[in-house]
Amino acid sequence: xxxxxxxxxxxxxxxxxxxxxxxxxxxxxxxxxxxxxxxxxxxxxxxxxxxxxxxxxxxxxxxxxxxxxxxxxxxxxxxxxxxxxxxxxxxxxxxxxxxxxxxxxxxxxxxxxxxx
Amino acid sequence: xxxxxxxxxxxxxxxxxxxxxxxxxxxxxxxxxxxxxxxxxxxxxxxxxxxxxxxxxxxxxxxxxxxxxxxxxxxxxxxxxxxxxxxxxxxxxxxxxxxxxxxxxxxxxxxxxxxxxx
Numbered sequence: 032x033x034x035x036x037x038x039x040x041x042x043x044x045x046x047x048x049x050x051x052x053x054x055x056x057x058x059x060x061x062x063x064x065x066x067x068x069x070x071x072x073x074x075x076x077x078x079x080x081x082x083x084x085x086x087x088x089x090x091x092x093x094x095x096x097x098x099x100x101x102x103x104x105x106x107x108x109x110x111x112x113x114x115x116x117x118x119x120x121x122x123x124x125x126x127x128x129x130x131x132x133x134x135x136x137x138x139x140x141x142x143x144x145x146x147x
Numbered sequence: 148x149x150x151x152x153x154x155x156x157x158x159x160x161x162x163x164x165x166x167x168x169x170x171x172x173x174x175x176x177x178x179x180x181x182x183x184x185x186x187x188x189x190x191x192x193x194x195x196x197x198x199x200x201x202x203x204x205x206x207x208x209x210x211x212x213x214x215x216x217x218x219x220x221x222x223x224x225x226x227x228x229x230x231x232x233x234x235x236x237x238x239x240x241x242x243x244x245x246x247x248x249x250x251x252x253x254x255x256x257x258x259x260x261x262x263x264x265x
Contacts, residue, residue: 067256072156073259074257077255080252120190135253137191138189139187139189
């Protein structure tokens with residue numbers, strides 16, 4: 032039962048244009064949502080996060096939007112640059128028990144390619 | 148000065164062997180994790196340790212045993228390796244106190260260990 036899904040395995044965007052990566056989730060207990068970026072042969076690196084009580088968070092060229100009613104979030108990158116080419120993972124966190132450990136659940140990733 | 152380091156980076160071994168993957172973090176974090184990236188590319192949590200205490204143990208075969216000698220290290224030992232164990236294993240760490248206060252930057256990951264069982 033996959034609680035976080037990224038339905039697009041790949042996305043190709045022209046340099047300078049906007050890249051939009053999408054993510055859907057099923058668990059209403061998630062309290063934070065995060066995006067990670069991964070280059071080949073490296074571990075995922077944190078990009079941006081958003082609390083479940085907000086609907087938008089912006090950091091430079093990166094903006095994450097959260098639509099709780101639709102259980103959907105998206106990452107916008109504008110303008111897209113060649114260095115943005117990577118796999119992007121959506122992740123969601125929750126704490127199953129109040130004093131217990133935080134759990135981070137990942138989607139399967141979307142490979143973004145920025146074309147010159 | 149790598150924050151989370153895993154060794155080895157690549158591991159090729161035969162079925163039935165026992166192997167270990169080591170992980171160390173120098174960030175002063177109190178919680179460490181092992182994740183497995185399977186053939187479908189999902190990253191799935193296996194174990195989590197907080198201050199050397201096991202706090203998350205997902206449905207993982209008993210052949211997998213994590214060991215945390217101190218809060219900077221979390222090693223993964225795998226007995227009787229099977230073909231299905233082939234995957235990329237990622238170690239990660241976090242400061243749980245920061246997550247609780249809302250300074251949520253998730254986890255810091257190592258670069259992964261690609262395990263191939265032949």
